[in-house]
Each structure stands twice: as structure tokens, then as C-alpha cells.
Amino acid sequence: MSLLAVRDLTVRYGALEAVRGVSFALEEGEALALIGPNGAGKTSVLRGILGLARTEGEVRLGRKPLPQRTPEALLQRGVVLVPEGRALFPGLSVEDNLLLGGFSRFRRGEALEADLRRVYALFPRLEERRRQLAGTLSGGEQQMLAIGRALMARPRLLFLDEPSLGLAPLVVQEIFRTLAALKGEGMTLLLVEQNARMALSLADRAVVLEAGEVALSGRAEELKANPRVVEAYLGAARGVEG
Amino acid sequence: MDATILGLLLLDGVQNGVVYGLLALAMVLVFAVTRVILVPIGELMMFAPLSFVWLQGGKLPGTLWLALALGALWALLERGRGRGLPLAGGAGLLLLFLLARGNPALAYLAALLLVVYLGVATYRVFFQPMREATVLALLIMAVGLHVAYQGLGLVFFGPEQYRPDPLLQGEATVGLTWQGVLVLAFALLSAAALYLFFRRSLFGKALLAAAENRLGARLCGIRPEEAGMVAFAIAGLMAALSGLLLAPLINAAYFMGFMLGLKAFVAAILGGLVSYPVAFLGAVLVGLFESFTSFYASAYKEALVFLLLVPALFYQSLRAKGVEE
Ligand SMILES: Nc1ncnc2c1ncn2[C@@H]1O[C@H](COP(=O)(O)OP(=O)(O)OP(=O)(O)O)[C@@H](O)[C@H]1O
Ligand SMILES: [Mg+2]
Numbered sequence: 001m002s003l004l005a006v007r008d009l010t011v012r013y014g015a016l017e018a019v020r021g022v023s024f025a026l027e028e029g030e031a032l033a034l035i036g037p038n039g040a041g042k043t044s045v046l047r048g049i050l051g052l053a054r055t056e057g058e059v060r061l062g063r064k065p066l067p068q069r070t071p072e073a074l075l076q077r078g079v080v081l082v083p084e085g086r087a088l089f090p091g092l093s094v095e096d097n098l099l100l101g102g103f104s105r106f107r108r109g110e111a112l113e114a115d116l117r118r119v120y121a122l123f124p125r126l127e128e129r130r131r132q133l134a135g136t137l138s139g140g141e142q143q144m145l146a147i148g149r150a151l152m153a154r155p156r157l158l159f160l161d162e163p164s165l166g167l168a169p170l171v172v173q174e175i176f177r178t179l180a181a182l183k184g185e186g187m188t189l190l191l192v193e194q195n196a197r198m199a200l201s202l203a204d205r206a207v208v209l210e211a212g213e214v215a216l217s218g219r220a221e222e223l224k225a226n227p228r229v230v231e232a233y234l235g236a237a238r239g240v241e242g
Numbered sequence: 243m244d245a246t247i248l249g250l251l252l253l254d255g256v257q258n259g260v261v262y263g264l265l266a267l268a269m270v271l272v273f274a275v276t277r278v279i280l281v282p283i284g285e286l287m288m289f290a291p292l293s294f295v296w297l298q299g300g301k302l303p304g305t306l307w308l309a310l311a312l313g314a315l316w317a318l319l320e321r322g323r324g325r326g327l328p329l330a331g332g333a334g335l336l337l338l339f340l341l342a343r344g345n346p347a348l349a350y351l352a353a354l355l356l357v358v359y360l361g362v363a364t365y366r367v368f369f370q371p372m373r374e375a376t377v378l379a380l381l382i383m384a385v386g387l388h389v390a391y392q393g394l395g396l397v398f399f400g401p402e403q404y405r406p407d408p409l410l411q412g413e414a415t416v417g418l419t420w421q422g423v424l425v426l427a428f429a430l431l432s433a434a435a436l437y438l439f440f441r442r443s444l445f446g447k448a449l450l451a452a453a454e455n456r457l458g459a460r461l462c463g464i465r466p467e468e469a470g471m472v473a474f475a476i477a478g479l480m481a482a483l484s485g486l487l488l489a490p491l492i493n494a495a496y497f498m499g500f501m502l503g504l505k506a507f508v509a510a511i512l513g514g515l516v517s518y519p520v521a522f523l524g525a526v527l528v529g530l531f532e533s534f535t536s537f538y539a540s541a542y543k544e545a546l547v548f549l550l551l552v553p554a555l556f557y558q559s560l561r562a563k564g565v566e567e
Contacts, residue, residue, distance in 0.1 A: 071460045087458030089451045100451050104463030
């Protein structure tokens with residue numbers, strides 16, 4: 001039984017079909033990478049699963065189908081998104097951003113201190129800046145904060161939309177080390193990435209999305225060796241990285 | 243002008259100014275969370291003392307039926323467990339009103355809760371369904387509601403002015419009644435309470451978060467519609483308390499909310515609809531300006547206040563570079 005099963009997902013914006021008939025499944029403890037060029041519909045897939053866009057098709061979480069898909073309902077079931085653009089609260093402090101990540105648990109009367117310590121252990125830089133306003137953090141620190149905020153909700157399944165976007169290679173490495181550590185702890189990851197090299201080295205399996213449809217999918221090592229992937233996603237990356 | 247008159251004008255200005263300040267804080271809060279410019283806040287404010295006067299006279303005010311009607315619509319819009327709040331709230335309100343006839347203490351509470359309930363129902367019925375609309379469309383709705391509520395105020399309470407008994411009788415010093423002291427104390431306490439709520443409590447911060455980034459808030463499990471309801475509840479509470487405390491000093495009538503709300507609006511604009519401290523200080527400034535201009539040119543009292551809008555708007559137009567919706 002897969003943790004997440006997406007079948008025939010179609011996402012529409014008005015007349016535009018951004019995603020057409022996409023299916024994939026995600027096993028417990030697995031990391032799946034969703035790669036593809038700009039505008040391929042990767043973000044739309046995540047938005048569709050969370051009910052943030054108009055969709056057709058079926059999304060199942062474990063055994064139970066999801067009657068109404070909203071970010072709040074998925075949060076209750078342990079699915080949390082680190083969105084493109086991060087959606088932080090810029091006027092609130094780093095620590096307040098983190099605490100609010102655990103808001104739904106706080107409301108159920110759970111304590112957040114232990115989770116706060118855990119996030120600070122993962123990202124010591126956030127602890128140094130805990131009183132700083134989130135809007136004044138560097139891009140890398142903001143991405144750490146976005147991930148940390150999501151972790152405060154204790155997700156079973158974490159969606160990440162381009163966590164490496166606009167960050168320097170060293171920071172990207174730091175973030176992927178953290179993601180690998182989370183995976184090691186048994187967290188299930190769905191990772192949307194432009195940085196196919198990093199994504200394929202972290203993920204167990206990958207889905208390549210092109211023009212809203214699944215072009216290729218399979219085990220990460222196989223895709224890394226696939227000539228088409230090498231040419232379109234890894235070759236270019238090698239060129240950029242020198 | 244001698245020192246006594248100066249003192250009186252200052253007192254008068256500050257006393258009215260802090261009330262405009264509370265209304266302005268409520269407006270900034272509601273705008274930040276829901277992007278609604280709460281024009282009908284003045285009507286909500288007047289409904290409280292007028293309903294109180296009616297209850298004290300042993301009559302049920304029309305505002306009760308308005309609140310219950312909107313509450314019923316609110317319940318219809320909700321599904322499942324969400325219906326509990328409007329239904330229980332409406333039933334409780336009706337019961338409280340039946341008990342409160344002729345009982346001043348209960349009547350005070352009833353008038354207060356009525357306005358809170360009405361505020362939340364107004365949001366849920368009129369604003370929440372159009373949450374994706376532009377600020378302009380929301381403003382048109384707000385102005386429409388202001389006109390409608392003012393008209394209903396005339397129907398419910400007639401054109402007369404009422405002066406409910408003050409909670410505290412007598413004067414503290416010349417020109418300052420104990421009721422005035424109460425107004426000042428209440429305003430400062432409320433401002434402090436709001437400050438603590440937003441600085442210390444995670445619920446307050448969740449409200450700020452909903453105002454800062456709606457998607458981010460949803461991803462954290464903060465429902466924007468709940469945040470909107472809380473913002474309207476706080477606004478209703480502030481409006482009702484200000485109205486109840488101020489009415490013994492300045493009277494209450496269906497048409498008076500408009501000017502009060504407009505002055506709060508001027509103050510909120512001074513703060514660019516985003517800054518709480520500037521809005522509050524701006525409101526005190528509006529109060530002082532009004533008090534002094536009424537001394538020198540009383541015929542233009544109401545008009546001159548709006549002169550303050552010109553520099554405020556000019557300042558905003560200079561600042562407004564990249565305002566995002
Ligand atoms: N809100 C929207 N309204 C209309 N069209 C949209 C909207 N969001 C996305 N699209 C369109 O849907 C298509 C897929 O967009 P999407 O953001 O899912 O791509 P992506 O794969 O995430 O791209 P990128 O790598 O640049 O983030 C694009 O053509 C985009 O223009
Ligand atoms: Mg994207």
C-alpha cells in the first residue's frame with residue numbers, strides 16, 4: 001500500500017491544462033523526485049494534490065481517500081508543503097515563524113519546545129538568528145526556515161518545491177544533507193527540483209514531467225544513466241557547474 | 243486662550259482621540275487580515291448603546307432580529323460542525339436578550355455580545371464568500387453595508403438621540419468626568435491588551451501571519467476564514483465597548499456612527515492601514531485637531547478634520563511604490 005497515490009491528475013487554470021493525466025505513487029520512507037523544465041507543471045502537481053488548484057483525478061493517502069482536499073485537511077493527515085517562494089511571514093521573527101509551523105499541533109494542546117530544539121539542531125544558523133525578522137534573512141536562511149517551519153508540524157510526508165532555487169552551491173549542499181538526514185529518519189519526501197543532479201542523488205525514484213505529462217519515470221540510478229535525461233537535465237547542469 | 247481652556251481642549255481631544263484610536267486599530271487589523279476596509283464600524287459602534295437603551299427600557303431592539311437573521315444565513319453557509327457556533331451563539335443571544343430586559347448589567351453584556359456576533363456574522367455572510375475579490379470590490383461591499391446598517395438603524399431606533407446613564411457619575415476634575423476617565427483607561431488598557439495579544443500569544447501571531455502571507459498561513463493550518471472571523475470579532479468588541487462607554491458623553495443616534503467611523507478611517511489612513519502605533523497616535527492627533535478647530539471654527543469642526551487626509555494621502559502616494567494585493 002503506497003503512502004500517496006496520484007491517479008490521472010489533471011490541473012486546469014481556466015482553459016489551460018497545466019497537468020494532464022499524471023499518475024505516480026510514493027511508498028512510505030521513499031524519496032521521489034519530480035523533475036522537468038520550467039513550466040512543465042511540477043508546481044501545479046503539488047498545488048493540485050493540496051487542493052490549491054482546480055483538478056480532476058484521484059489522490060489517495062494511505063488507505064483512506066481524501067474527501068475534500070485542502071492544505072488544512074492534508075496537514076491533519078501529516079502532509080506538509082514547503083512552497084515555491086517559501087511563503088514565510090516576513091514581519092515575524094524566525095522563532096515565531098517556526099512556532100506557527102506547529103500551530104495546528106499547538107491548538108491541539110501539544111507542546112512545541114522539543115520540536116523547536118530539533119529544528120535548531122538541524123539548522124544551528126536559525127537559532128543564532130531566532131529574534132531576527134524572517135524578511136531580513138538571506139535566501140539560504142529563508143529556505144532553512146521554510147523547511148524548519150514545515151518540520152514543526154511533524155510531517156509524515158514532506159513536499160518540497162525547488163528548495164535549491166537561487167541558492168549558492170554550498171548552501172544547496174547543506175540543505176540536501178538535511179533532507180538526506182530526514183529521509184534517514186524515515187520521512188517520505190516528494191521533491192520538485194530543477195537541480196536534477198542533486199535531486200537524483202537524493203531520490204530513490206524519479207518522475208520526469210514535460211509539458212504537463214509524464215515523459216519518463218523509474219529508479220533514480222536508471223534515470224541518471226538514461227541518455228535523454230543526461231542530455232536534457234544532467235548535461236546542461238554539468239555545463240553550468242563547469 | 244488661557245491655561246484652563248487649553249487644558250479642557252486637550253482633555254476633550256485626547257478623550258475622543260483614544261476612541262478613534264481604538265476604532266482605527268480595529269480597522270487596521272481587519273484590513274490586514276481580510277483586506278476589508280471596515281466602513282460600517284461606526285454603525286456597529288452605535289448599535290451597542292442604542293440596543294442597550296432599548297433593553298433598559300424593557301424592549302427588544304431591532305438589531306437583535308438583524309443579528310439573528312444574519313446568524314441564520316451564517317449557519318446555512320457552514321457545513322457540519324461549523325454550524326454550532328452561529329446556532330449556539332444566536333440561541334444564547336436571544337436568551338440573554340430576553341433575560342436582560344430591564345436589567346442594566348445584563349443589558350450591557352447583551353448589547354456588547356450582540357455587536358460582536360453581528361460583526362462576525364457580517365464577515366461570514368458578506369465578506370468571506372467574496373474573499374478572492376479585489377480591495378475595491380470589498381470596499382464597495384463595505385460602503386453598501388454602511389448605508390444599509392445606517393438605514394436599518396433609523397428604522398430600529400428612530401431619528402432621536404439618546405444619552406444612556408454613565409457607568410460612573412460625577413467629575414474627577416473640572417472638565418473631566420469619571421466616565422471620561424473610564425474611557426481613557428479603557429482605551430489604554432485595550433491598546434495594551436492588543437499589544438500583548440499580538441506579541442505574546444501564538445493565537446495573536448497566527449492572526450498576524452494570516453495577514454502577512456495567506457498561503458503560508460494555510461500551510462501552517464491557520465484558516466484564513468477563521469482569522470477573518472476573529473479579526474471581525476475583535477473589531478466588534480472594540481466598537482461595542484467604545485460605543486457603550488462614549489455614548490453617555492456624546493449621545494448615541496443612528497447617524498452618529500458615520501462621522502466616528504470616518505475619523506477612525508482618517509487615522510487608519512495616516513498609518514497607511516498597516517501601522518498600528520501610527521494609526522493610534524494619528525487618531526489622538528485627529529481628536530486634538532478636532533477639539534482645537536471646534537474651538538476656533540466650530541461651524542467647520544467636522545469638515546476640517548478631513549483636511550488631515552490631504553497630507554496623509556500625499557504621504558501615502560509618495561510611499562506607495564510596490565503595494566501588492
Ligand atoms: N495561477 C495560474 N494561472 C494560469 N496559469 C498558470 C498558473 N500557474 C501556473 N500556470 C501555468 O501552468 C503551467 C505550469 O506551471 P507550473 O508552475 O506548474 O510549472 P513548473 O514546472 O513548476 O515550472 P517552474 O520550474 O518554472 O517552477 C505554466 O505554463 C504556467 O504558466
Ligand atoms: Mg514551479
